[in-house]
Amino acid sequence: MTRSIFLSLLFHASMIVLTALSLPFMVRAPIDLPPIVSVELIQISDKTNIPFAPKAREILEKKKEEKKRVVSEQAPPTAKKKEKPDRIPLPEDKKEKKEIVKKKQNPEEVKLQVRQASEFEKKELFDPNQIAALIDKSKEDTAETLKKNQKLTQSNVKTSFVSGLTLSEEDALKAQIFGCWSLPLGLPYEENLLVRIKLRLRPDGTVLRSEILDHARMNKPGQGFYKVLAESALRAVRICQPLRVPPTGYERWKDLQLNFNATEMLKG
Amino acid sequence: MRKILLIIFCFFVFKSNASALIEVDITRGNLDPLPIAVSPLYVESGSVDIKQDNEIIKNVGEEISKVIEVNFRRSGLFNPLKKDSFVQNPDIAHVKPRFEDWNLIKAQALVTGKVTVSEDKLRVEFRLWDVVAAKEMLALAFSTTPDNWRRVAHIISDKVYQRLTGEEGYFDTRIIYVSETGPKTQRYKKLAIMDQDGFNVKYLTLGNELVLTPRFSPTNQLVTYLSYFRNLPRVYLLDIETGIQEVVGDFPGMTFAPRFSPDGKKIIMSFAKDGNSDIYTMNLETRVVERITDHSSIDTSPSYSPNGKYICFNSDRSGLQQIYVMRADGTNIKRITFGKGLYGTPVWSPRGDLIAFTKVHKNRFYIGVMRPDGSGERLLTENFYQEAPSWSPNGRVLIFYRETKTDSEGKGFSAKLWSIDLTGYNERLIQTETDGSDPSWSSLLSK
Numbered sequence: 001m002t003r004s005i006f007l008s009l010l011f012h013a014s015m016i017v018l019t020a021l022s023l024p025f026m027v028r029a030p031i032d033l034p035p036i037v038s039v040e041l042i043q044i045s046d047k048t049n050i051p052f053a054p055k056a057r058e059i060l061e062k063k064k065e066e067k068k069r070v071v072s073e074q075a076p077p078t079a080k081k082k083e084k085p086d087r088i089p090l091p092e093d094k095k096e097k098k099e100i101v102k103k104k105q106n107p108e109e110v111k112l113q114v115r116q117a118s119e120f121e122k123k124e125l126f127d128p129n130q131i132a133a134l135i136d137k138s139k140e141d142t143a144e145t146l147k148k149n150q151k152l153t154q155s156n157v158k159t160s161f162v163s164g165l166t167l168s169e170e171d172a173l174k175a176q177i178f179g180c181w182s183l184p185l186g187l188p189y190e191e192n193l194l195v196r197i198k199l200r201l202r203p204d205g206t207v208l209r210s211e212i213l214d215h216a217r218m219n220k221p222g223q224g225f226y227k228v229l230a231e232s233a234l235r236a237v238r239i240c241q242p243l244r245v246p247p248t249g250y251e252r253w254k255d256l257q258l259n260f261n262a263t264e265m266l267k268g
Numbered sequence: 269m270r271k272i273l274l275i276i277f278c279f280f281v282f283k284s285n286a287s288a289l290i291e292v293d294i295t296r297g298n299l300d301p302l303p304i305a306v307s308p309l310y311v312e313s314g315s316v317d318i319k320q321d322n323e324i325i326k327n328v329g330e331e332i333s334k335v336i337e338v339n340f341r342r343s344g345l346f347n348p349l350k351k352d353s354f355v356q357n358p359d360i361a362h363v364k365p366r367f368e369d370w371n372l373i374k375a376q377a378l379v380t381g382k383v384t385v386s387e388d389k390l391r392v393e394f395r396l397w398d399v400v401a402a403k404e405m406l407a408l409a410f411s412t413t414p415d416n417w418r419r420v421a422h423i424i425s426d427k428v429y430q431r432l433t434g435e436e437g438y439f440d441t442r443i444i445y446v447s448e449t450g451p452k453t454q455r456y457k458k459l460a461i462m463d464q465d466g467f468n469v470k471y472l473t474l475g476n477e478l479v480l481t482p483r484f485s486p487t488n489q490l491v492t493y494l495s496y497f498r499n500l501p502r503v504y505l506l507d508i509e510t511g512i513q514e515v516v517g518d519f520p521g522m523t524f525a526p527r528f529s530p531d532g533k534k535i536i537m538s539f540a541k542d543g544n545s546d547i548y549t550m551n552l553e554t555r556v557v558e559r560i561t562d563h564s565s566i567d568t569s570p571s572y573s574p575n576g577k578y579i580c581f582n583s584d585r586s587g588l589q590q591i592y593v594m595r596a597d598g599t600n601i602k603r604i605t606f607g608k609g610l611y612g613t614p615v616w617s618p619r620g621d622l623i624a625f626t627k628v629h630k631n632r633f634y635i636g637v638m639r640p641d642g643s644g645e646r647l648l649t650e651n652f653y654q655e656a657p658s659w660s661p662n663g664r665v666l667i668f669y670r671e672t673k674t675d676s677e678g679k680g681f682s683a684k685l686w687s688i689d690l691t692g693y694n695e696r697l698i699q700t701e702t703d704g705s706d707p708s709w710s711s712l713l714s715k
Contacts, residue, residue, distance in 0.1 A: 164290040173292055181297030182376065185345045185691070186433030186664065190621070198289070225434030235376060235400045236297065257291045264295050 165253060169246045176244045181236035183262050184228045191225065193262040195233045203250045205242030210234060213257075233260040301347040302432065303374050304340060305399075308333045308351065309381035309392065310358040316385050318414045328417050329358070329383045332392070335421035336379065336428070338465060339439045342687075343429065343665075344694030349375055362395065367402040375399050379428060390414040394424050396431055406431045418467060423714055438660040439464060442710045443667060444482045444491055445685060447471065448703040452674060452681045459493060461508070464660075464709070466699040472506060481656070481706050485528045488710045492516065492526040492535050503537050505552075517550045517557055525568050530576045536560070538568040547581055547598075560598040571623075572596070573616045573640070580604075580614040580623055580640070591625055593640060604642030613656055616640070618711075619663035622690075626655040626668075635668050635688065648692040661711045665689045667698070669705040 165173070187193060196213040212218070212234070218227045237243075237258065245253050309329030318325040325331055333351075340346035355369040362380040370378050381394035393409035408427060410420055419440060426437030447460035447469075457479050459472040472491070473479055482493035491506045503516040503526040517523065519539050526537040529549070536549045547560040547570045561567045565585035572579055580593045586603065589610040594601040605611040609629030616623055620640075627634040627647065633654045636647040654670040667687045674681040683705045685698040698704075 165292070170292055174294060174296075177292075177294050178296040179298065181294065182302050183297040183299055184302070184433050185299065186435045188435075228432065228434035231398070231401075232297075233294075235398070236294075238400045239376075253290055255289050257289050259291060259293045260297075261293065261295050262297070265297060265299065 165246065172244045177236055177240055177258065180240040181260065182232060183265055184225075184232050185266075187225050187229060187262060187266055189263075189266055191223075193229060193266070195226070195230045195260040197230075197233055197237065197258045197260065199237065199256045199258065201243065201245060201254050201256060203254075205245045207237060207241055207243070210237060229260070229262060233258070236260070301345055302376055303349055304346045304377045304379065304428075304432075305349045305354060305370055305373065305375035306333045306337050306340070306379045307354060307356070307361050307381075308358050309383045309394065310362050312382060312384045315383065316387060318385060318390075318417060320415045325417070328385060328390070328414075329381065332381070332383065332417060332421040332424070333379070335418060335465070336425050339422065339425040340429075342465070342696055344689055344691070345429075345433060349373055365397055365399075367397075367399050370397075370399045377405075377428075377432060379424070381424070385414055388413065390417055390420065392417075392420050392424070394427075396428050418463065419713070422463070422465075426712070426714075435664065436662040436712065438662050438665060438709075438712070440713050441661060442484075442488070442713065443685070443698075443707050444472075444484060444710070445669075445700070445704045445707040446479055446482065447700070448683055448705060449475075452678070459491070459506070460700075460702075460704070462700070469701055472508065472511075481525060481708075483527050483708045484710045486530060486532040486711055488713060490528075490532075492528060492537075494524045494526065503535065505535070517548075517555075519548075519557075523548075525570065527571055529572050530574050536570045536572065536579065538570070540566075547579070560596075561594075561601075562598075569613050571615045574618055574620045578616075578640070580616055582612045582614060591623070591642075593623075604638070604640070605645075606642070607645060615657055615659060617659050617663040618661055622663070624657040624659060624666055626657065635666060637666075637690065646692070648688050648690070649686075649695060654686070656706050658708045660687075660709050667707045667709055669707060671705075 164170075198211045198213055199207055200209040202208050212230050214226075217223050218230060220226075243256075245256075308327070309332050311327060311329040315328075318328050337348040340348045353373045355372075356366055358380065359382075360366075361378070362382050365378055365380065376399055378397040378399050379394060380397065381392060384391040389411060390413065391409065391411045393407070395404055396406040397403070398405050406427060408424075410423065412420060422440040425439040429435075429437035429439065441464045442461055443464055444459065444461045447458045449456045449458075456475040458475040459479050459482055460469055461472060462469040473495075478496040480494040482491050484491060489508060491508060493504055493506065494501055495504045497504075501522045501524055502519070503523040504513055505516050506513050516526065516535055516537070521539060521541040523537050523539050526535050528535060533553060534549045534551050536547065538545045539548045544564055545566045545568055546562060547567050549558045549560060550556070551558075560570070560579065561581070561583075563583070563585055565583050567581055567583040567585075570579050570581040577596055578593055579596055579598075580591060582589050582591050584590075585592075589612055590603055591605045591611045591614045592601050592603050604623075605625075607627070607629075609627050611625050611627050613626045614623050615625070617637075622637045623640055624635065624637050627636055632650055633652065634647045634650045635654060635657050636645060638645040648666070651670050652673055654668055657666040657668040659666060665687050666689075667685060669683055670686050671683045672680060683703040685700055685704045685707050686695060687698060688695045698707075
């Protein structure tokens with residue numbers, strides 16, 4: 001028994017020795033492999049929202065040092081960088097970017113600056129016209145930032161899985177309705193001022209059917225303003241007819257929901 | 269089993285909804301005043317002319333529409349269109365407007381009406397049309413005496429305003445103010461009352477004594493004010509209907525800055541003695557006097573919140589004049605203004621959401637509003653000298669008075685009534701026969 005174990009061990013040992021000694025000589029010179037490069041695959045949507053590549057990150061940090069100024073939305077990397085980034089961006093980069101963008105797009109902040117009465121005190125000379133101009137500007141600013149916000153979310157979420165309107169199509173429609181909507185000016189600021197209207201359109205953009213979605217709210221006590229607001233929204237749709245819808249793809253947009261929200265306009 | 273079926277059902281319902289609908293957010297619109305056409309009211313044949321104060325009013329229908337137009341324009345919320353552009357005749361328009369015609373001139377709303385006048389009766393009916401939706405929004409009729417035609421115009425304005433903005437109007441109201449005549453050193457001050465658009469002025473006192481700070485009671489029948497009778501300043505109460513005047517309370521000294529409580533049962537005012545003034549109330553029924561504040565500083569200009577639970581006032585207890593809020597029983601006093609400058613004449617809005625005040629900073633006067641907790645301060649207007657804001661009954665417009673500078677020759681002084689709305693843009697002079705100060709807005713007359 002012990003003998004056979006001994007033989008087996010000896011045999012195995014000799015095999016290992018043989019292999020160790022003989023095999024390296026049999027191997028040919030290895031192929032010269034290039035260093036492995038990781039490639040990031042990105043789907044390109046209408047609006048790019050990819051994480052910033054390292055170079056963009058450098059720019060970002062530089063900009064941040066310069067009083068944390070805002071990076072333009074068009075700053076993202078060139079096509080080359082996309083194909084051969086040195087490394088995959090860390091999640092921290094994303095966070096940085098988000099923070100900075102927020103600074104630009106937070107409508108609350110813009111508003112507060114203008115609404116603070118103490119601003120008046122800082123100025124030695126007080127000109128009501130100037131303030132009127134400021135307020136006007138702030139309204140535009142908030143509205144613009146808001147619009148941008150929506151653009152981003154649209155590209156992130158909606159266009160990815162809902163076959164809705166493209167951004168330019170949506171912007172054309174919005175711009176048209178903005179012009180038609182006369183906001184009732186006596187609305188209470190603190191209330192929920194959202195009116196949702198569902199439309200069924202004809203192929204030429206005229207309205208076949210319109211429906212106020214929160215219809216029940218109209219007759220609730222203390223919500224008299226809601227009726228006024230809803231009527232103004234309906235009026236806007238009617239004045240705007242025919243709506244600026246894309247010439248093709250009727251099936252895509254024949255049902256449309258418009259969310260009229262007066263809060264930002266009146267609070268600014 | 270039923271639960272499972274329900275879940276499956278819900279799944280399909282939500283799924284079908286979510287997949288098809290495109291949502292577009294509309295967050296901007298234009299803040300231009302609403303274009304509205306006020307067609308002259310059609311006077312029915314057989315109607316007589318109205319004789320009023322030696323004046324003959326021939327076409328009362330047209331006059332009413334003019335009053336409505338002025339009201340709308342002054343509100344800043346409407347843009348009444350020029351009558352020259354109207355195509356349709358008033359009589360046909362009132363029965364069934366041709367909406368295409370009104371659409372052409374970009375009217376979004378249309379007011380039409382019919383007037384029937386007899387010797388002792390005026391009957392007015394009116395309709396409000398949504399031109400865009402081509403439907404009627406409102407239709408009402410009133411009967412009254414012919415010389416009341418201005419009030420009818422104001423009531424129509426209120427109804428239209430309420431229907432189109434969702435909040436109460438303020439056109440059928442009156443304003444009490446101090447009418448001033450004579451040079452600055454020797455002013456005659458009389459109590460005067462007028463419609464909110466400056467018409468129908470009536471004088472309530474003769475001008476023998478100096479009068480200040482008149483305030484309406486919630487029912488608009490009583491007025492409380494400060495008068496210097498025999499050079500002793502005291503708070504008086506005047507019944508507008510009967511003309512009976514009386515001193516409020518038996519105070520051994522000067523009383524001033526009176527105002528009614530929201531239920532009209534009490535008058536709140538300041539009582540000054542030995543250089544110290546505190547806030548007191550007097551119950552008009554029981555004549556019981558109650559002391560509200562007790563502090564060595566000057567507490568004055570009290571004003572109740574619309575629910576009667578709180579009082580705002582100004583006091584110099586911190587060294588400078590600032591605004592404070594306390595419970596109606598005088599407890600829990602809190603300072604709410606901390607900005608630079610002096611704050612005074614606080615007035616609680618009838619809506620309860622804001623307090624209007626006068627602010628003085630670097631020799632300039634501001635009229636502003638803030639929330640009752642002192643946040644959200646907004647200055648609406650600034651001038652050389654202006655003060656004493658008073659709220660319109662819907663809490664949207666403030667009336668106040670503004671004085672101009674006297675030049676080196678002692679000329680150029682004037683005191684005028686002005687109004688401004690909460691946006692701060694719509695500032696308007698209110699035409700009065702004489703100079704005016706200390707205006708106070710009544711509540712709605714037709715409630």
